[in-house]
Amino acid sequence: GAVVSQHPSWVICKSGTSVKIECRSLDFQATTMFWYRQFPKQSLMLMATSNEGSKATYEQGVEKDKFLINHASLTLSTLTVTSAHPEDSSFYICSVNGRGTSGRAKLREQYFGPGTRLTVT
Amino acid sequence: DAKTTQPPSMDCAEGRAANLPCNHSTISGNEYVYWYRQIHSQGPQYIIHGLKNNETNEMASLIITEDRKSSTLILPHATLRDTAVYYCIVRVPYGSSNTGKLIFGQGTTLQVKP
Numbered sequence: 228g229a230v231v232s233q234h235p236s237w238v239i240c241k242s243g244t245s246v247k248i249e250c251r252s253l254d255f256q257a258t259t260m261f262w263y264r265q266f267p268k269q270s271l272m273l274m275a276t277s278n279e280g281s282k283a284t285y286e287q288g289v290e291k292d293k294f295l296i297n298h299a300s301l302t303l304s305t306l307t308v309t310s311a312h313p314e315d316s317s318f319y320i321c322s323v324n325g326r327g328t329s330g331r332a333k334l335r336e337q338y339f340g341p342g343t344r345l346t347v348t
Numbered sequence: 349d350a351k352t353t354q355p356p357s358m359d360c361a362e363g364r365a366a367n368l369p370c371n372h373s374t375i376s377g378n379e380y381v382y383w384y385r386q387i388h389s390q391g392p393q394y395i396i397h398g399l400k401n402n403e404t405n406e407m408a409s410l411i412i413t414e415d416r417k418s419s420t421l422i423l424p425h426a427t428l429r430d431t432a433v434y435y436c437i438v439r440v441p442y443g444s445s446n447t448g449k450l451i452f453g454q455g456t457t458l459q460v461k462p
Contacts, residue, residue: 231391259447270435271392271452284447320391322450324442337442337450339384339391 230254231323233340240311240347247307248343250321256301257323261337262294265318277304311347319343352436354456360430362462366423370436373417378440381412382450383421385432392435392452395421426460433457 230253240246250260260277275296276284283296295307308315320342353371360366372381383395396403396410398419403410409422423430435455442448 259442261447261449263452270433270454271386273449273451276447276449318389322391324448336394336397337448338394342389342391344389 231321231338231340233319233321233343235343236341237344238346240345242312242347243310245307245309246311246345247305248319248321248345250304250306250323250340252302252323252338255323258301259324260298260304261322262296262304262306263320263322265320265342271320274306308345311345313347316345316347319345352438352453354434354436354453356454357457357459359459359461360423360426362428362460363425366426366430366458366460368421368423368434368436368456368458369418370421371418372436372438375416375438376440379438380441381410381416381419382437382439383408383410384435384437384450384452385430386435386455387429387432395434426458428460428462431458431460 232251232253234249238246258279262274263271264274265271273286274289277296277298279298279301285291293309298304320339322337322339324337380397380399382397384392385395386392396405396408398410398412400412400416412419433455435452437450440446
């Protein structure tokens, strides 16, 4: 399948600091990317839809001022957790819609990154 | 997006077929059935999807009932590496009028045993 990368794969930060997580689509362009959060033993929860060149669309209950999303190019979206607290510790995963044009991306499939483990101390 | 209902857990013997059911009684006519799986501490992996016909690929088969209210994912010869959480999701695919976002339920934890 198509390759989606995330960086870093894990990060530990102190309470009150901000952390940026990158999501890259490595072999095709993506106008839309998604950010999910997953707590231990729970399912993935969609946080927001990242749109290239425009503002992200946040799901109900997700604080847009706390989780800043920037989709600066067709291959990169970033999620910044601002003023992180221990309760923000989670597994953050991004995904990308396939475009079915070139490379290994197939239309109608969605490809996920490997995830970023955030621990706030 | 329509909701799906899956059993919380299932066991399967290694080498045997694993049949994972999913109910989606409120599915709309333009919604597809997708299956993903998530191995511990990894991002979800696409398995298969279908609209109304049965589908098969190198990983699995998808059987959709004629009324489309339920489906079954079949792993023909389960291995220990197939131990994962399996998610059944119904969604309108990505297109000009929708983002194609995926809403995950609780999924089925499949434990393949030696």
